[in-house]
Amino acid sequence: MKPAEAILRLEVLPASRLSRLAGDGQSSVLGGACFSRPALPLDAGDLPFLAVDMSLPAGEEAICEVWHSAEPLQSGRHGPIRYRQSETLLFGSVSLDEVARDARSPLQATTEAAYASIFELLEARGYHALRFWNYFPAINQESHHKERYRQFNIGRQDAFLAHGRSVIGNVPAACALGSAGGGLQIAFLAARTNVISVENPRQVSAYHYPSQYGPRSPTFSRAGLVKLGGRDMLFISGTASIVGHQTLHDGDVAAQTRECLHNIAAIVAEAKRQAPDADFRLDALAYKVYVRHPEDMATVRREMAQIIGGLVSAIFLQADVCRADLLVEIEASGGHAIGPGLTGI
Ligand code: 3EB
Secondary structure (H helix, E strand, O other), X not given: OOHHHOOOEEEEEEHHHHHHHHOOOOOXXXXXXXXXXXXXXXXXXXXXXXXXXXXXXXOOOOEEXXXXXXXXXXXXXXXXXXXXXXXXXXXXXXXXXXXXXXXXXXXXXXXXXXXXXXHHHHHHHOOEEEEEEEEEEOOOOEEOOEEHHHHHHHHHHHHHHHOOOOOOOOOOEEEEEEEOEOOEEEEEEEEOOOOEEEOOOOEOOHHHOOHHHOOOOOOOEOEEEEEEOOEEEEEEEEEOOEEEOEEOOOOOHHHHHHHHHHHHHHHHHHHHHHOOOOOOOHHHOEXXXXXXXXXXXXXXXXXXXHHHOOOOEEEEEXXXXXXXXXXXXXEEEEOOEEOOOOOOO
């Protein structure tokens, strides 16, 4: 498929080229996210973009992932959310400062408020949540007697429950990473058609994690599968070195990377079982790789190249992962167009 005609295409480009793309009112851009340290003052007009404060590998330029669609697009706002929609898809972004509203921790309350707005929007417009990207600072730090990731999980789950949504089974794909600064930032992709949730047979579903990982289980599926324009597309959640519900390979970033890819392969196999006509392949996915320690970047790249090969689309970022013993987390998507331009491993 030619990129220009694709119903959904992911382009990865230097942030310096974003304003040229965004300036055009007829833009094919749905939305996206840019990553740099510090966060860039973004020139994205009324497009839904996150400017995330997150480090890149040494010497790399600020980078954006940009989702495009060939369908006619319309921009809008709903409360704090910017969004852009087509007949088929809706992409949104929201950035909120953490503010205390009541006895709940500011992060918990802000998370619940952000998700409540998102669900209101999706319900009003008739879209199904497919994929969430969650970023907020100090994810492993404790405040209000709880780790901040756990506060986030309470706020997120409460918003699902308040909107009559299931918190097990058919839940959206997601990731949650620690940024270097800023507020709570959420980007999301939603579809008009039904989304199928995919789980990983090697892992306990996150929504069934036992309470040792927090009072509320995280509300996300291992991947979301959707048919858009007759093509199966797969959005794989952030995937870590977890088997069952336990972290494996404590302190060994190379082994953790291999375990992540083993898990991603298992999710892809499971997705193929649910969509037999799809041709998802590990070397045709677009990857985003979050590495906790910058000095581990080269090791992660080497392990990935060894398993997948060098010619894949991949973004590498330095971020905190939601369990203190996780050194790397990898997300991926496939079935949509990718390019122009590949960022190889
Ligand atoms: C894990 O598998 C690793 O809370 O939205 C991965 C993907 C993780 C999504 C989330 C967390 C989330 O539990 C962490």
